[in-house]
Amino acid sequence: MDNISLVILVGGLGSRIKLLEKNTPKPLIKFKNKPFLDIILNFYSKFNFKEIFLLAGYKSYVFKKRYHNKTKNLIPIKVIVEKKKLGSGGALLQLKKKIKNNFVLINGDTYFEVNIIDLIKKIDKKKIANICLVKNTNYLSNKKLSNLFLDKKNNLIFKNKSKWMSSGVLYFKKEIFKHFPNKKQFSLEDVLIPKLIEKKLIAATKNTGFFIDIGTTKNYKFAKKNLHNILKKPAIFFDRDGVINYDNGYTYKIKDFKFKPNVIKALKIIQRRGYYIFLVTNQAGIAKGKFTIKEFFNLQMYIKKHLSKKNIFINDLRYCPYHPDAIIKKFKKNSQYRKPGNLMIESIFKNWYVDRNKSLMIGDMIKDKKAANKSKIRFFYAENNLYNQLKKII
Numbered sequence: 001m002d003n004i005s006l007v008i009l010v011g012g013l014g015s016r017i018k019l020l021e022k023n024t025p026k027p028l029i030k031f032k033n034k035p036f037l038d039i040i041l042n043f044y045s046k047f048n049f050k051e052i053f054l055l056a057g058y059k060s061y062v063f064k065k066r067y068h069n070k071t072k073n074l075i076p077i078k079v080i081v082e083k084k085k086l087g088s089g090g091a092l093l094q095l096k097k098k099i100k101n102n103f104v105l106i107n108g109d110t111y112f113e114v115n116i117i118d119l120i121k122k123i124d125k126k127k128i129a130n131i132c133l134v135k136n137t138n139y140l141s142n143k144k145l146s147n148l149f150l151d152k153k154n155n156l157i158f159k160n161k162s163k164w165m166s167s168g169v170l171y172f173k174k175e176i177f178k179h180f181p182n183k184k185q186f187s188l189e190d191v192l193i194p195k196l197i198e199k200k201l202i203a204a205t206k207n208t209g210f211f212i213d214i215g216t217t218k219n220y221k222f223a224k225k226n227l228h229n230i231l232k233k234p235a236i237f238f239d240r241d242g243v244i245n246y247d248n249g250y251t252y253k254i255k256d257f258k259f260k261p262n263v264i265k266a267l268k269i270i271q272r273r274g275y276y277i278f279l280v281t282n283q284a285g286i287a288k289g290k291f292t293i294k295e296f297f298n299l300q301m302y303i304k305k306h307l308s309k310k311n312i313f314i315n316d317l318r319y320c321p322y323h324p325d326a327i328i329k330k331f332k333k334n335s336q337y338r339k340p341g342n343l344m345i346e347s348i349f350k351n352w353y354v355d356r357n358k359s360l361m362i363g364d365m366i367k368d369k370k371a372a373n374k375s376k377i378r379f380f381y382a383e384n385n386l387y388n389q390l391k392k393i394i
Contacts, residue, residue: 009092010057040110047308054108101174123203129171145166233275233354234276236361240281245263246260280317284323
């Protein structure tokens with residue numbers, strides 16, 4: 001996964017729902033104060049992608065200002081702007097010289113809960129792409145890549161009255177660019193993908209996770225009313241050093257990092273029971289010059305990668321590099337982001353659909369407890385066996 005990029009198409013005009021959301025690009029329509037693209041990024045950034053590309057067209061400056069050169073759950077984001085209308089294929093072609101690896105492509109107006117690791121693993125060596133199929137339950141007017149079917153030889157074909165359609169989530173091998181038509185403006189859905197299906201170069205994987213495309217009036221209205229309740233879950237907030245791993249003082253080297261007993265087992269049961277997993281950690285060592293943000297990121301990426309191999313995903317991370325006694329000038333300040341302040345926790349509540357009443361925090365110091373109390377969530381001091389502790393709590 002750490003060599004695979006995520007590409008999100010965010011350039012559509014949203015003509016079908018334009019009257020409902022005037023002058024707002026579809027991916028930036030807010031649902032309970034959260035832009036749809038943020039909701040998408042929340043889900044997909046738990047995977048260990050190397051980088052995220054946003055391919056922007058309509059009102060691209062808005063995307064550039066909000067996302068360009070930012071990170072989401074440690075993953076760097078780049079916004080690529082099309083200077084004129086290129087269609088989905090032409091927009092993707094802009095990455096030919098920028099992307100050096102295989103990639104996952106998704107639409108910025110579609111949310112689909114799919115395990116990307118399975119999508120990548122299940123591709124046939126002879127195929128150039130793998131497409132996620134979803135049941136067509138309420139997209140009767142969708143003629144693009146609908147009526148898709150897997151035959152007895154597991155080949156993807158078009159078949160009348162099939163219940164399956166493209167979800168818009170695809171895994172492409174880098175060689176896909178060799179199959180692009182010799183023109184700068186074209187549609188992936190109308191031109192390239194049907195051609196790949198005809199040549200039997202595209203595999204398919206059926207998925208039954210929650211799916212919604214907000215590009216129709218019906219689904220837009222449904223999402224406005226229901227999306228936050230569908231995605232709302234309780235969360236467990238963890239301090240890191242001393243809770244997840246042994247704290248030997250300023251842990252920042254991979255060789256010094258060691259998980260505490262039964263932490264992996266504990267995280268698995270949390271995820272299985274439908275909790276979000278968030279890390280909120282003070283990192284005063286950055287302010288005091290003990291290590292850099294880059295070194296912190298390197299260790300955290302190692303943790304994320306290690307856990308993802310075990311199918312465990314950290315949904316998001318907040319860290320505080322500030323300290324009143326810092327020797328690095330830009331980090332020298334009192335900040336409510338630093339525990340016992342609670343702004344790291346509140347930042348997650350602001351950006352995620354989290355059930356506050358059912359959420360809790362596990363920490364090892366009084367400042368963790370104070371931060372949890374300020375955010376009005378239950379607090380527990382970490383015990384030696386985190387698995388047994390959480391089993392009793394949840």
